[in-house]
Amino acid sequence: MFRRLPEIETALNAAGHTVSFTIDGRPASARAGDSVTAALLANGVTACRTTPVSGAARGPYCMMGVCFDCLVTIDGTGNRQGCQVRVAPGMAVETQNGKREVER
């Protein structure tokens, strides 16, 4: 579980530097500049996918683009590395079950 440092959260809200997006269809909010993975963690989402091998739950591990455990579906495209993509207004982020589906 992660939280924003209080002084950053306060400054963020005061300046309106927030981004509205959705997680599995639910409305959520993050800081402009957050990666999709950071935005998920800031919203209490620790597990972002299940594996194609055993179906086990996984969450981000490296935050620098090497482990591929933060894979999510972004705006309908599967297998995106959430830690390498910045969250954008209106973005639809979906947790990913198993392997990427054809045409997603």
Add this chain to the structure above:
Amino acid sequence: MSAPKFDFDIAVVGSGPAGLAAAALAASKGASVVLLDEQAEPGGQIYRAVTETPVRDRKVLGPDYWHGAELLGPLRDSGAVHWPGTIVWSVARPREDVADGHRPIQIGLSRNGAASMLTVRHVILATGALERPFPIPGWTLPGVLGAGAAQVLLKTSGLVPSGATVMAGSGPLLWLLAWQYLQAGVRIDAILDTTPKENWRAALPLLPGFLRSPYLGKGMKLMLEVRRKLTVIGNVTALRAEGAIGGDSALKSVVYTRNGAEHRLPADTLLLHHGVVPNLNLANATGCAQRWDEQQRCWRPTTDEWGATSVEGVSLAGDGAGIGGARAAAEAGRLAALDALHRLGRIGREQRDQLAVPHRAALDRALTGRAFLDTLYTPAEAFRAPADDTIVCRCEEITAGAVREAVRLGCSGPNQAKSFLRCGMGPCQGRLCGPTVTEVIAAERGVSPADVGYYRLRPPVKPITLAELAALPKTDADIDAVFKH
């Protein structure tokens, strides 16, 4: 708007300290330089988000972090072209000679969702380090992250752990992160120190060298403050992360062994770290020879004193060529840049050697005491080659036991483990299992890791879609190669 240029004298891959310094120096001497980097902003991992971090209170991340900002001015002034958000998936030399007898290097990259090829005469790989995989039972549970990952969350987003938090492992980064959390007012429930007691005996003879290190004082002060203010549990010899009983959806507790007895701590977040290793996938896939480094217990590409690899026109600088830290990386970047300028005929040999003198001296200073740290923080074998029930390949969910079984069936090294087990063949391309699989196979065979070899990696070193590849410009010869059979 003019079309982007796809032809440069020098490409630098990675904008951490080595890449920033290399690009700035090479461009300042008149070479056309492009700096390619995955991230949106320069800094690499050590100076991640240094231009835009929301953590504005400078005492939290500390002076060594803010030092990174000093590398940005020279880059801006140098005339180097910076392409952030760019993934390099291939570095290769085409087979055919071009008219003037030179064989330029082609770099496959992906930018804004479109692939393109870049032509350069020299490439400096500054791909940096990644955290050494820390395989323990349960390390794949959500809630278990690398300490480096947690530090990225702090630097880029001001995010810190909440709930019960345990840090475990060894090495400078673990202490630095705990110290940064203290400055930010975040308390960690416990630090489980896995530094093996016997490492002290091996490291002591190297202590005089370390005492001359310019960074010693800072590191000691920081570690002592953490030890004074937080619960530090030493001599931890085994670790396990557990979810709820019968569930595997998230971390619930950390079990550790100390003096032969098991103890359990509730935990929502576990941050693991036991050092960093070179991020060598691109160098390996480019064909650069590499060797096993017994002291740092990792594979490192073979380089000369300028960073030149076994592949003509390809050099390495910074932690990607062997771990030396940020200050050493910047100096190695400058040395690689001077050598590239010399090879391109822009400066003579004497001028190169003369310009290199201060950088070589600074590099030596920055590396002072490194052997002590390497020896003290060598992870225990139990964490490098874990017990049978531990997943080593996170992508394909292959356990250490399965790797050992494959060895008994005749599997001789990591490359062979791919065909036995699909081990190392998932999306991370061996980055999170390579060092572990090397150690497990070597120990099981009773030989040195140098004898078992490593994964033979192939481009693309990062996933790229077929649509992107198909959209690359094609020559008639390319089309003939597909249709004429």
